[in-house]
Every structure is written in C-alpha cells, then in structure tokens.
C-alpha cells in the first residue's frame with residue numbers, strides 16, 4: 001500500500017508530528033471544504049502524472065473498485081492489479097458474499113469503510129476512477145449502465161448479456177457517457193492467438209478460406225462449472241454458446257476479418273441428466289457407493305486432483321468451492337459434503353448443453369465452424385486455418401503453432417516470445433488484457449475488445465442459440 005505522510009500542527013501552528021494516511025486512496029473524493037487535505041492530495045497526486053506517446057500529460061495510476069470478488073474479479077484481475085501498484089490502486093470492493101468481501105478486502109488492503117456488501121450502497125457514488133465488473137452474467141448490463149452514469153472507465157467481464165435489447169441499451173449508454181469500456185475477451189491477448197493473427201495477416205499461407213475450431217471443455221470442467229456450478233442453468237446465467245464460447249465466436253469473426261452474415265447450430269444436453277444416473281447412486285457423492293469409481297465423483301475431482309497437483313494453497317477450481325485460504329483437505333471435503341459441488345452430476349438443476357456445433361458464413365465468403373464438447377480428457381482450444389497456399393494449426397495448450405505451406409517443409413512457430421510477457425491464466429491472455437486496458441486508460445487508443453467490437457460475437461451467440469432451439473435453422477445475424 002502506498003502511504004503518504006501528513007504534517008499536523010499544534011494550536012500555535014507548529015508542526016509536531018507526522019500522521020500516516022493513505023491519500024491516494026482518497027483521491028479523487030476529497031471535497032472542497034477540506035482545503036488542506038485536498039492540497040496535500042493534489043501534491044501527492046502530482047506525482048501521479050506522466051507523458052503518453054503523444055507527449056500529453058496523463059494520469060499514471062488509477063484507483064480501482066471491483067464489484068464481484070470471485071475467481072475473476074478477486075483472484076484474477078484483482079490480484080494482477082494489486083501487483084501493479086504503479087498503475088492500479090484498489091480502493092473499494094463490493095461483493096454480496098461477506099466471506100469473499102472479507103477475503104479480498106484483506107488481500108487488497110482495502111479499509112473496511114470501503115468494503116460494500118450491498119450493490120445499491122456501492123453505486124450511490126463513484127468510488128474510484130475505474131470499475132471492474134466481475135459479477136454474474138445477468139448483472140453486467142445493469143451495473144455497467146450505472147457505472148457509466150457515475151463516470152467510471154470499465155473493465156467488463158464477458159458475457160455482456162444474453163439479451164439483444166440489453167445490447168442496444170448498453171450501447172446507447174456507452175455512446176451517451178463516452179467512457180471507456182473494455183470487455184474481457186482475454187484470448188485476443190493470449191500469445192498463441194496473437195501469433196495466429198500475425199501469420200494470417202502476413203499471407204504466407206495465402207488467403208483464408210475456412211476455419212475449423214474445437215472448444216474442448218474437458219469432462220471435469222463441464223461438471224464443475226456447467227453441471228454443478230454457476231453456469232449450469234441458462235436462465236440463471238446464460239446459454240453455453242454465449243458464456244463459454246463467446247471467446248471462440250469473437251476469435252472467429254476477428255480472424256475472418258468480416259461480419260458474420262448467417263449462422264446455424266445444433267446441440268443438446270446428452271449426458272448430465274436424470275436418465276443417465278446409475279441405478280442405486282446417491283444424490284451426493286460422499287454418500288454414494290460409486291464415490292471411488294464414478295468419473296464425475298466430487299471426491300476425485302476435488303480432493304483427488306488437488307492432492308495429485310501437490311495440495312497448493314490456492315488454485316482453481318478448488319478455491320472456487322471454498323473461501324478457505326490456504327486450502328485444506330478439510331475445507332474441500334466440507335464444501336463437497338454440504339455445498340453444490342458435492343451433488344450427483346445426474347441430479348442437478350442444469351440445462352445447458354454438453355455438446356454443440358455452430359456453422360457460420362462471413363460477408364467476405366469465409367466459412368467457419370465451432371464444435372464445443374464436454375467430452376474431452378483435457379481442456380483447451382484447437383483451431384485449424386485452411387488457406388489457399390497452406391494450413392495453420394493452433395492448439396492453445398501447446399507452445400507452438402504449426403504452419404504447413406503446401407509443397408514446403410512444415411514450420412514450427414514457437415509462441416514463447418509472446419508468452420514471456422503474457423503471464424498468468426488463459427495462456428497469458430489475462431495479463432495481456434490488463435496491459436491493453438491500461439494502454440486504453442492512458443491514451444485515446446481504442447481497445448480491440450471495446451464494447452462496440454465485442455457486441456458482434458454476442459449477437460452471433462444469441463442467434464446460434466435461437467437456431468439451436470429451432471433445430472438448426474439458418475438465421476441471419478443482422
């Protein structure tokens with residue numbers, strides 16, 4: 001935490017001691033009726049200036065408020081921002097879960113007067129320069145519009161919304177208040193995907209004709225997030241093709257360099273249903289006779305896997321099922337004994353699909369397909385770009401892209417040079433996104449994942465879901 005010292009005078013105006021105070025945390029909220037304090041804050045804040053690329057004097061460090069201190073808001077962006085103190089300074093947190101609020105309030109050293117349990121109280125006034133919105137899918141638009149009204153620049157988690165009308169409402173507010181909104185399409189900043197774009201743009205494989213992509217959700221991730229967890233139910237959260245695959249759809253339209261004109265989709269929930277429950281299985285794993293043998297046993301997914309990776313103090317998905325830090329076997333067991341993550345996967349209130357196929361045509365004639373499946377041993381995405389003079393293979397769990405120019409030797413392109421600056425999760429995408437967000441804050445450069453740029457993939461997802469419900473009907477996007 002950055003601490004400034006204030007001189008305090010006695011009755012005769014003589015300086016007698018220094019009092020510690022966190023003036024940066026007060027900026028920019030000191031009112032005019034506290035002139036001394038305001039002058040001090042201004043002096044401290046004067047150190048918070050720098051020249052940008054155009055030679056303009058701009059703000060260097062931004063105060064940050066976070067609403068939604070979970071895996072993304074607390075564990076990912078919060079921690080990354082907290083470690084970049086010369087750029088970001090977390091001054092307020094809001095979460096309606098008291099345990100999460102305490103955990104991340106403590107981690108980010110936020111004074112208790114700036115921790116908010118209630119969204120309404122939090123949104124009474126602006127609490128910082130920047131707001132990170134990382135609550136659940138259906139809260140994003142309401143909170144983003146209020147944040148725009150209050151004058152925040154915003155880092156907004158995806159999905160923006162599942163509702164087309166809300167897309168328009170938010171866009172109107174964004175144009176009216178003219179603040180910066182960057183959407184967390186983190187893969188755009190991940191090294192493998194950045195490199196693929198460079199190779200495509202270089203045209204060494206000729207013109208792009210078609211893209212084939214697979215989203216491998218992984219069997220236990222499906223069970224964790226989309227059967228037992230937050231995203232299991234499309235009414236409570238959003239459809240799978242939006243919540244999980246808006247990244248993929250965003251990447252496809254980005255690589256295709258065109259607007260998607262038509263889309264069709266098929267998909268179902270095949271496996272995680274009551275009919276597939278083994279005879280005699282219990283409703284909760286720890287009471288079930290199949291606890292040692294079931295593929296989706298919560299004991300093996302949480303306790304077993306956590307042990308197999310060396311029982312880390314803090315790691316996803318274990319930290320998503322218990323607020324306990326450091327993690328312990330006892331806390332994980334308790335979470336699966338009483339919490340939602342210990343339920344039988346065949347007896348949850350889930351309705352999102354476990355496999356789905358989408359086909360797309362873009363206005364420049366490029367075609368693409370996306371296959372999302374829960375039934376993979378590992379996670380990660382695979383993309384294959386078919387071009388007139390060669391193909392490019394991308395597998396985001398690896399460190400290489402393979403360029404196969406026709407009649408030429410295969411080339412392995414290492415993405416580590418880009419990865420070195422990436423850091424953290426999503427193949428370096430989370431760190432890359434924050435670097436871009438900061439660049440946007442200190443300049444008038446548009447973000448590649450600005451609100452306007454990001455709405456296209458959301459419209460594609462909304463149409464894909466409509467098509468799926470209509471049994472695969474071909475639909476126009478606009």
Ligand SMILES: NC(=O)c1ccc[n+]([C@@H]2O[C@H](COP(=O)([O-])OP(=O)(O)OC[C@H]3O[C@@H](n4cnc5c(N)ncnc54)[C@H](O)[C@@H]3O)[C@@H](O)[C@H]2O)c1
Nearest residue numbers: 068069070071072095096097100119134135136137157184
């Ligand atoms: N960019 C990505 O790749 C990516 C990855 C995973 C999740 N997400 C998205 O990020 C968002 C958050 O996901 P998460 O995994 O962090 O979930 P999470 O459940 O771990 O965190 C959400 C937090 O928000 C809090 N919250 C919810 N509603 C609130 C409200 N009205 N006021 C205050 N606090 C509230 C919850 O208590 C929780 O702590 C979701 O929309 C999700 O779809 C994005």
